[in-house]
Amino acid sequence: MCDVSVIIGAYEALPYLVRCLESVEAQTIGADRIELIAVDDGSSDGTGEYLEEFAVRSKVPTRVVRQTNSGGPGGPRNVGLSLARGRYVFFLDADDYLGEEALERLVSMADRAGTDVVLGRIEGVNRNAAKSMWERSAERADIYASNVKFTLSAQKLFRRELLVRLGMRFDETMRTGEDALFTMEAYLRGNGVSVVADYTCYYLVGRDDGKHVTKSGSYTLRFHSARVLMELIATYEPPGARRDQLMVRPFVVTLLPQFGPAVLRQNEEMLLHKMELAAPLMEAYWTPGVARRLGEGDRRRLTCVASARPDLLKEALLAPQTPRKVSFARRVVRRLRREMRKRGQWQAVQRVK
Numbered sequence: 001m002c003d004v005s006v007i008i009g010a011y012e013a014l015p016y017l018v019r020c021l022e023s024v025e026a027q028t029i030g031a032d033r034i035e036l037i038a039v040d041d042g043s044s045d046g047t048g049e050y051l052e053e054f055a056v057r058s059k060v061p062t063r064v065v066r067q068t069n070s071g072g073p074g075g076p077r078n079v080g081l082s083l084a085r086g087r088y089v090f091f092l093d094a095d096d097y098l099g100e101e102a103l104e105r106l107v108s109m110a111d112r113a114g115t116d117v118v119l120g121r122i123e124g125v126n127r128n129a130a131k132s133m134w135e136r137s138a139e140r141a142d143i144y145a146s147n148v149k150f151t152l153s154a155q156k157l158f159r160r161e162l163l164v165r166l167g168m169r170f171d172e173t174m175r176t177g178e179d180a181l182f183t184m185e186a187y188l189r190g191n192g193v194s195v196v197a198d199y200t201c202y203y204l205v206g207r208d209d210g211k212h213v214t215k216s217g218s219y220t221l222r223f224h225s226a227r228v229l230m231e232l233i234a235t236y237e238p239p240g241a242r243r244d245q246l247m248v249r250p251f252v253v254t255l256l257p258q259f260g261p262a263v264l265r266q267n268e269e270m271l272l273h274k275m276e277l278a279a280p281l282m283e284a285y286w287t288p289g290v291a292r293r294l295g296e297g298d299r300r301r302l303t304c305v306a307s308a309r310p311d312l313l314k315e316a317l318l319a320p321q322t323p324r325k326v327s328f329a330r331r332v333v334r335r336l337r338r339e340m341r342k343r344g345q346w347q348a349v350q351r352v353k
Helices: 016-025 047-057 074-083 102-113 160-166 178-189 219-236 241-259 261-265 268-285 296-306 310-318 323-343
Strands: 004-010 034-041 062-067 088-093 117-125 157-159 193-205
Touching: 004 016, 004 074, 004 102, 016 034, 016 047, 016 088, 034 047, 034 074, 047 062, 062 074, 074 088, 088 102, 088 160, 102 117, 102 157, 102 193, 117 178, 157 160, 160 178, 178 219, 219 241, 219 268, 241 268, 241 296, 261 268, 261 310, 268 296, 268 310, 296 310
Parallel strands: 004 034, 004 088, 034 062, 117 193
Antiparallel strands: 088 157, 117 157
């Protein structure tokens, strides 16, 4: 048994795949401690042929699977997971690449801390990458209080025993957000999460053609991904402070952007449809505990959404960026409070001080 099974799902990945594979070969952990499982998901640009050539010449034990296009990243990752034999698995996107010491440092952390998930510092190349969770390394991070809940992509080290024992797989019916669902389940059901923050383990590459999976999909898919993530959190965390802390993530990352300034350029029918999609999520999971953990502006926008008031949402978005905006926003919330109290619906909006 090797230490790490590196799983790459690749679709139309050239020329980025070249550097990706080079970074696997360059790992200081050594070729004898890793295996590579690469799944070509129906590419037509020579990705599959390049993978097969690499498998022949590389010192890293490599298995290549070629299949018809599955329509999303979950399918290839599941294929790779079913073939993995390492103590750990690492999901590497074919566009991206690893720091040379990445796997050595991640495995060392997992072995030392005994945790089931290890996050390695990520830097963006020609694109942005989250930064708030990389302030310091931690053998055991608090998934509730820390910002690790905001990084739910699949590019992490997972203990394979956990995934096998729980029968964990990526949801292949989802076209966006399947990695967040997978990772959050591992956070909640695994034996702890570690962070390697003092070394850049992963380079997240922005493609020149703009083809990033995370940017694809209509807004209806975003609402679906928010719903399934919220349901997962609710399944494993009872109502209370810890659930509220985790719920901040789907509210801020997935729902809130749907009700930003862009709605001012969208037609009324689309905004009303978004409000309709958000309504059951707001009713089920929008609590005072979630509300008070948000910034003032974000809280007020979601207050308008929870109240099904697109008119007030637009007013809030149109308010000038001056101190007068605060006064205006407070009037919006007070107005909502009065209306909702009359209907007996005032529950989750925090009092504006």
